[in-house]
Amino acid sequence: MSGDERSTASDASDEVTASDASDGVSASETSETSEPTRTHRRQRVRGKAGVPDTIATPTRYPSRLPTGSVELFLPRDVPVVWSDDTRDDGALDPAALAHFDQHGFVSLPSFFDADEVRALQIELDAQLAWAASHPDDPRLVREPDADALRSIFAVHQTSARFESLSRDPRLIAIARQILDDDVYLHQTRLNLKPGFDGKEFWWHSDFETWHHEDGMPTMRCFSCVIALSDVTPHNGPVLFLPGSHRTFVGCVGETPDENHQTSLRRQTIGVPSRDAIRALSQKHGLVGPTGPAGTVVLFDCNLLHASNGNVTPDPRHHLFFVYSALENRVVDPPSGRRPRPTHVATREPRALRPSADTSLDRTDPSSHTADASPRSTPRSTPPSTDRAWRPS
Numbered sequence: 001m002s003g004d005e006r007s008t009a010s011d012a013s014d015e016v017t018a019s020d021a022s023d024g025v026s027a028s029e030t031s032e033t034s035e036p037t038r039t040h041r042r043q044r045v046r047g048k049a050g051v052p053d054t055i056a057t058p059t060r061y062p063s064r065l066p067t068g069s070v071e072l073f074l075p076r077d078v079p080v081v082w083s084d085d086t087r088d089d090g091a092l093d094p095a096a097l098a099h100f101d102q103h104g105f106v107s108l109p110s111f112f113d114a115d116e117v118r119a120l121q122i123e124l125d126a127q128l129a130w131a132a133s134h135p136d137d138p139r140l141v142r143e144p145d146a147d148a149l150r151s152i153f154a155v156h157q158t159s160a161r162f163e164s165l166s167r168d169p170r171l172i173a174i175a176r177q178i179l180d181d182d183v184y185l186h187q188t189r190l191n192l193k194p195g196f197d198g199k200e201f202w203w204h205s206d207f208e209t210w211h212h213e214d215g216m217p218t219m220r221c222f223s224c225v226i227a228l229s230d231v232t233p234h235n236g237p238v239l240f241l242p243g244s245h246r247t248f249v250g251c252v253g254e255t256p257d258e259n260h261q262t263s264l265r266r267q268t269i270g271v272p273s274r275d276a277i278r279a280l281s282q283k284h285g286l287v288g289p290t291g292p293a294g295t296v297v298l299f300d301c302n303l304l305h306a307s308n309g310n311v312t313p314d315p316r317h318h319l320f321f322v323y324s325a326l327e328n329r330v331v332d333p334p335s336g337r338r339p340r341p342t343h344v345a346t347r348e349p350r351a352l353r354p355s356a357d358t359s360l361d362r363t364d365p366s367s368h369t370a371d372a373s374p375r376s377t378p379r380s381t382p383p384s385t386d387r388a389w390r391p392s
């Protein structure tokens with residue numbers, strides 16, 4: 001496959017294309033120029049495969065390709081762990097960092113202790129109560145076929161406790177260690193999976209969406225998932241294809257207008273083909289880390305992941321903080337389309353400073369219920385821009 005940036009799903013099951021693909025596209029020649037790139041030139045010759053007609057800015061991660069195109073498999077061309085720090089400041093130890101690098105995720109069981117978990121669960125309940133009384137807030141996302149709540153976005157706006165938690169010194173140390181820069185929150189959310197009713201998330205790479213719909217330049221970003229309830233093999237743990245973070249899958253299917261209105265409920269655009277998922281899972285295997293409430297799972301923005309529905313009686317609720325390097329601030333999406341709203345993806349990033357007090361208040365968690373703190377009472381209307389939010 002030398003000289004060809006594409007490979008097929010079946011290629012994905014052996015040596016995933018890496019070096020082959022890289023002679024097709026290099027970062028410097030595609031990322032910052034409006035000149036036709038080698039990729040574009042080749043696509044013109046080849047016709048339908050590859051870069052969509054609607055593309056406005058050359059991208060080294062083509063996706064949302066016209067129907068009939070060939071799905072792309074591109075080798076990762078940037079690091080997973082950006083710093084080589086192994087430090088003694090609460091960041092990951094060398095083994096955990098190496099696991100994240102190699103597999104694209106790492107699980108940190110019981111990262112938060114019982115008191116911290118209790119405080120977070122109280123805040124979760126406060127957020128659910130707020131959501132129930134503000135059913136039309138645009139930050140609320142409902143299940144595809146029901147009114148049940150699926151996600152609450154921008155919880156760093158609606159919860160002082162979660163905002164402060166996002167700046168927990170331990171989390172900031174880890175984020176800086178992985179990303180080697182000041183960090184900001186690209187997105188925060190609660191993903192709820194109540195017993196009996198919680199629905200699945202289909203296979204996807206977050207970066208694919210964040211690049212094409214939000215304009216995130218590169219894979220210098222990861223998700224921090226905090227379990228607010230016990231996560232078992234049965235109640236819908238996040239499933240990963242470990243190692244898949246080293247392949248960017250350029251997906252077939254163009255982006256409809258206002259895609260986020262449906263994609264956050266059920267994603268059908270920007271998802272790899274079933275053949276691709278099958279090949280990558282055969283190559284890499286499939287894991288679903290579990291652990292008690294308070295467990296933290298970190299996973300790279302390009303790691304393919306999904307989760308099943310929850311038919312058990314017990315909830316599986318997750319709090320997500322998406323950390324990105326400040327240098328990786330969003331730009332115009334490659335399509336030239338309007339980016340998604342700021343409650344889904346921050347457009348005015350601010351470097352996070354570690355919270356002096358994690359505000360989990362280990363001695364008296366109940367003092368931090370939503371009603372106890374003015375900033376814990378969510379606004380009933382979304383801020384018009386990120387400017388409305390100021391970290392305390």
Ligand code: 6CS
Binds near residue numbers: 189210
């Ligand atoms: O589109 C997004 O940004 C969100 N959707 C999914 C399925 N995962 C990441 C993110 O929350």
Ligand code: FE
Binds near residue numbers: 204205206305
């Ligand atoms: Fe995701």
